Amino acid sequence: MHSNQLAKRLVKSKYLLKIDIGDNKKALCSNITGSISLIDPEIEDVLESYMEPKSPNESCRGDPECEKVTKELMKRKMLIEESTDEIGIFNDVVEKIRNAGMYAFTFTVTTACNFRCIYCYEEKEPERMVWKVANRCIGFMVEKVEETGQKDVSITFYGGEPLLEFNLIKKILLESRKRLPKNVHISTGLVTNGSLLTEDFAKFLENFDCVSQIPLDGLREVHDKRRAFASGKGSFDEVIGGIKNAIAYLSKVIIRVDVDKTNEKHIPALLDWLKYNNITGHKVRIYFGPVTAITKESEKHARLCIPSYAYGKKLIELTKLAQRKGFVSYFNIPAFLYCRAYRKAQVSFNPKGDIVPCLQRLGKEKEFVVGNVFNDPVYNENANNFFKRSPLDFEKCRKCKIFGFCGGGCISEAYHENGNINTISCPVFKYHFDELVKQYILDNLKYGLEKGEDRKITG
Amino acid sequence: MLPEQAQAIRDIRPGILPGDRIENIAKAIRKIILGECDFYLP
Numbered sequence: 143m144h145s146n147q148l149a150k151r152l153v154k155s156k157y158l159l160k161i162d163i164g165d166n167k168k169a170l171c172s173n174i175t176g177s178i179s180l181i182d183p184e185i186e187d188v189l190e191s192y193m194e195p196k197s198p199n200e201s202c203r204g205d206p207e208c209e210k211v212t213k214e215l216m217k218r219k220m221l222i223e224e225s226t227d228e229i230g231i232f233n234d235v236v237e238k239i240r241n242a243g244m245y246a247f248t249f250t251v252t253t254a255c256n257f258r259c260i261y262c263y264e265e266k267e268p269e270r271m272v273w274k275v276a277n278r279c280i281g282f283m284v285e286k287v288e289e290t291g292q293k294d295v296s297i298t299f300y301g302g303e304p305l306l307e308f309n310l311i312k313k314i315l316l317e318s319r320k321r322l323p324k325n326v327h328i329s330t331g332l333v334t335n336g337s338l339l340t341e342d343f344a345k346f347l348e349n350f351d352c353v354s355q356i357p358l359d360g361l362r363e364v365h366d367k368r369r370a371f372a373s374g375k376g377s378f379d380e381v382i383g384g385i386k387n388a389i390a391y392l393s394k395v396i397i398r399v400d401v402d403k404t405n406e407k408h409i410p411a412l413l414d415w416l417k418y419n420n421i422t423g424h425k426v427r428i429y430f431g432p433v434t435a436i437t438k439e440s441e442k443h444a445r446l447c448i449p450s451y452a453y454g455k456k457l458i459e460l461t462k463l464a465q466r467k468g469f470v471s472y473f474n475i476p477a478f479l480y481c482r483a484y485r486k487a488q489v490s491f492n493p494k495g496d497i498v499p500c501l502q503r504l505g506k507e508k509e510f511v512v513g514n515v516f517n518d519p520v521y522n523e524n525a526n527n528f529f530k531r532s533p534l535d536f537e538k539c540r541k542c543k544i545f546g547f548c549g550g551g552c553i554s555e556a557y558h559e560n561g562n563i564n565t566i567s568c569p570v571f572k573y574h575f576d577e578l579v580k581q582y583i584l585d586n587l588k589y590g591l592e593k594g595e596d597r598k599i600t601g
Numbered sequence: 602m603l604p605e606q607a608q609a610i611r612d613i614r615p616g617i618l619p620g621d622r623i624e625n626i627a628k629a630i631r632k633i634i635l636g637e638c639d640f641y642l643p
Binding site: 170174175176182215218219231238242244476481482488 | 609610611612613614615616617618619621623626627629630631632633634635636637638
């Protein structure tokens with residue numbers, strides 16, 4: 143360290159959480175930078191020596207190793223100069239995240255569905271996207287990709303059941319390939335119930351680096367009661383067929399088990415069955431999502447949902463179980479912004495060409511519509527509620543020790559609870575945060591996720 | 602003096618700093634906000 147650095151008074155960040163994860167290791171989680179790091183006791187000693195403002199000269203007394211550690215901790219904003227405005231740093235980072243390029247697009251090609259799931263959160267007035275709208279959305283996408291100069295773009299198809307509109311999906315992808323700059327790689331996402339994912343459809347999507355998410359709620363008897371066709375017939379066989387086609391042709395398949403009080407105890411049997419039937423391996427990831435009842439349409443299911451304050455433990459338990467049985471299973475701990483909805487560059491179109499950041503609210507409530515591709519300007523005044531939202535706008539968040547990680551929670555849930563979009567709702571991560579971080583670290587080490595090896599292990 | 606092995610701070614995920622390059626921010630957004638998946642629904 144230079145002599146002027148050695149003389150500056152440093153202090154431990156006020157917003158750094160330290161979590162004991164056992165085996166003589168601690169995790170450091172920074173609310174300011176969103177980092178999660180693993181440290182040994184010797185590093186902790188150096189960090190703790192700066193509980194009160196002190197210069198490295200005073201703290202290290204010429205020990206070069208201590209100085210080295212001090213420098214590393216400073217680099218990560220875990221140690222800061224006494225006068226540093228930490229909240230200012232947080233705000234700057236949040237602003238960067240909102241505006242950093244790399245646009246991704248979601249097309250809700252239809253809100254119609256061939257299923258009648260008991261906990262569905264979408265309204266039941268089907269609407270499909272017509273070509274005139276899709277074409278305009280493609281134009282908007284091309285404009286944004288050219289503006290940023292990005293070399294990759296992700297296009298996700300959502301519904302309803304998007305595969306009811308497979309011809310439109312095909313047309314959107316072929317047209318996008320034609321109009322996007324030649325050097326732009328297109329990857330795709332498909333959020334489907336799986337029942338219509340035929341071999342032909344899967345073969346087509348194979349050309350577009352497709353990751354699919356397909357829900358499977360249990361073995362036949364359990365799944366069919368929850369996720370039946372509109373006719374009332376069970377969908378288990380068709381969904382398994384879709385999953386097999388996804389494994390054969392797509393880059394990756396996320397089997398999403400929607401968990402509530404009625405199917406949680408049946409999950410071990412489902413995992414055994416999947417394993418016995420070879421629905422496993424490097425392309426398959428099992429994810430356990432909580433069933434939530436946060437729209438009018440799904441309210442009647444509320445008493446069967448596992449509440450947020452209890453779901454964290456369930457998530458850890460199920461993730462570990464799946465791993466023990468040989469599946470790839472992990473979850474994310476976000477930071478800064480609770481989800482994609484708060485980022486302008488994650489653009490979602492509904493069938494009308496409205497821009498609707500939250501995929502749980504596709505435009506029925508006007509507060510959730512932030513623009514329309516046919517308007518000039520495209521975005522309206524609602525956009526600020528999403529793209530300027532910060533957890534620090536809310537007093538409860540300002541007092542919360544994990545404000546930087548939960549980002550104020552889910553806007554859709556807050557709207558459901560309080561009838562107002564500019565409010566908060568504490569999410570799963572608020573509860574059992576320490577245990578969730580511990581599991582997150584173990585998963586990252588197990589799968590090499592910290593080295594960015596996600597696609598390698600699961601696709 | 603600290604033992605050599607103990608010097609490492611293992612970044613399970615690096616954070617984002619205001620001065621980071623845009624490519625690094627984009628990469629971190631994928632991991633931190635999107636959970637490596639563009640349609641990730643918590």
